[in-house]
Amino acid sequence: MELFYYLLFAGLSAVVALVELSKTSKDRVAGSAAFNSFKNNYLVVYSLMMAGDWLQGPYVYFLYSQYGFDKGDIGRLFIAGFGSSMLFGTVVGSLADKQGRKRACVLYCITYILSCITKHSPQYKVLMLGRILGGIATSLLFSAFESWLVAEHNKRGFEPQWLSLTFSKAIFLGNGLIAIVAGLFANLLADNLGFGPVAPFDAAACFLAIGMAIILSSWNENYGDSSDNKNLLSQFKGAAIAIASDEKIALLGAIQSLFEGSMYTFVFLWTPALSPNDEDIPHGFIFATFMLSSMLGSSIASRLMARPTIKVESYMQIVFIISACTLLLPIVTNFLLLPAGVKGGTISFAGCIQLFGFCTFEACVGIFWPSIMKMRSQYIPEEARSTIMNFFRIPLNVFVCIVLYNVNAFPITIMFGMCSIFLFMASVLQRRLMVVAESHKSNWTMTKERETGTEPLNI
Template sequence: DSQWLSITFSKAIFLGNGLVAIVSGLFANLLADNLGFGPVAPFDAAACFLAIGMAIIMSSWSENYGDPSESKDLMSQFKVAAKAIASDEKIALLGAIQSLFEGSMYTFVFLWTPALSPNEEDIPHGFIFATFMLSSMLGSSIAARLLARKLKVEGYMQIVFTISAFTLFLPVVTNILVPTSSVKGGSISFGGTLQLLGFCTFEACVGIFWPSIMKMRSQYIPEEARSTIMNFFRIPLNLFVCVVLYNVNAFPITVMFGMCSIFLFMAAILQRRLMVVSDLHKSSTKAQEMVDEDEPLNP
């Protein structure tokens, strides 16, 4: 049932990603700043938790080999995915939307730290990360309410993508309008505070994005090829992130944020196109059903 899918997705983002990430951020801040173990301590702690998780999985999980009769080689799976994408514009649009948003989101992950501390300001990274995750939880809670009201996902996601584009364009605006200080160190600047508010808004949009995109996946992408199709779109996504990280020192950080903002505006435009195509498909399907019902009545 699509309604249960929406509720499950929202709770998974709220409890799984949000709550655990907030506790992790606060714990990382405790290790690095309060206890004075340094910036590497959170990574050491993460390795310990990963080892615990691996031990639990190895001792309690059984391997899921799937149905041997349906096993296909990698090339066959990608051929099926490519055929599905080429034959259905809705799948192509949805994949492009997700790639554009995720590409901007993953680029943001590497850019927010230098954006908030351009002059090596002393900022509480763990606490800020926890604040981001709290904003993401708020977004997933909003998404749950939107999906419960049965609002059209394709409609409100246009607004979400547009807001996201404006929030990641904020560093460009603050760099132009707010004078930057040449003093090294200190606390977060006024421009950094404005950007932090914008970044929290972006994370709230991320919280709305995940359950909403999962709902659209269940609507437009066939289940038997869903994972392969989404992996197909992750190929250019991963290439884009790698190119950005490789050239991160070649361009000013404002150029990177401006590029992410453009991608998010493109996602909003493609989301509008997806809604139009979906409505046309539903209208044509309904008209065809009416014709099929009337045919037996004709002499």
């Protein structure tokens, strides 16, 4: 079975390389020297930020267990992280629109570094504080950096279509290549070099500090609505009104919550799905394969978004349907294939089928991230961008907390079936978003024609 894993990884590597090398001049977006410098600066910072995040992932659960905490204690720590992201993170992230996106990015670095430091303590209260800080940092990571990028890109007068290139490259690096390297580096520090499970968190703090230094020295500040008479409550009220009054924003938020909720649920479910009888599976190698699949997805997204004739709203409907079908595989294999009755051993035939499906799902995740970023840049108003983006994360975090709390209450097939239904719903809402967006664009064009006197005459 080791040959199977290596063949799968090698095959995906070859496909990623082929997609990247086969890009034609039509697929590549040629920017100016100033844009390329701006883009590369952002990509370096974003990669460092994601390295600080990915380095921690493989050893969080293991470190808590090494300190002697049981599954229930660890579960409460994870729930605290998502709950913190929902409550405190939403407030702190929304302050970025008023206090500045650059400051919010620096705050991300500081809170996450402090969270890393708490991992040195075996005290439960200190670790709980670290999870709360980590939840705040997560909200900032997924709102402040994107908000700063969109505002700065527009302020510098770069072409709107060039933004898609930055998004796709950021996901290719930050959620693909960096994730793979970070996982291997964390394993090297903790196991091969014998520094223990705290070492990856120390390395993460170092990368975050380097990124913060680059932000402080090279980034300009930008704001959403910085008016003095607008307090935080007014910002929330304005964001809520914007979501309620614009169907496109509401649909985008629902789509994001449905997909990301399914994605985070998948993170908790893929291990028991592939090893229902305690099969010996290489978790690190499978994780690297997932990240490679995500890289393939971001490469595909880059090619799709580079073509002006292909609309994001159109192809994302297909992506959501494919995602829904892949998460149905555990249910299908459970009914069609007899489960192995022997504990241990290698991955089963049903597990191999599911693994191919999960890799496909991760490729869809790689397409999703830059595509949702592009749609957010088009539909979310600049003055409340960070606030609205954090509003989108509230139902997501509620959903993940509920799943974590009840992860042992339902069979795994029920959980996957629920995720598949959510993804089908996302496809339906995506279809509705495309219809609304086209209708709005058509109405806007007719209005401009009337204003300029170029409206065609009906004879």
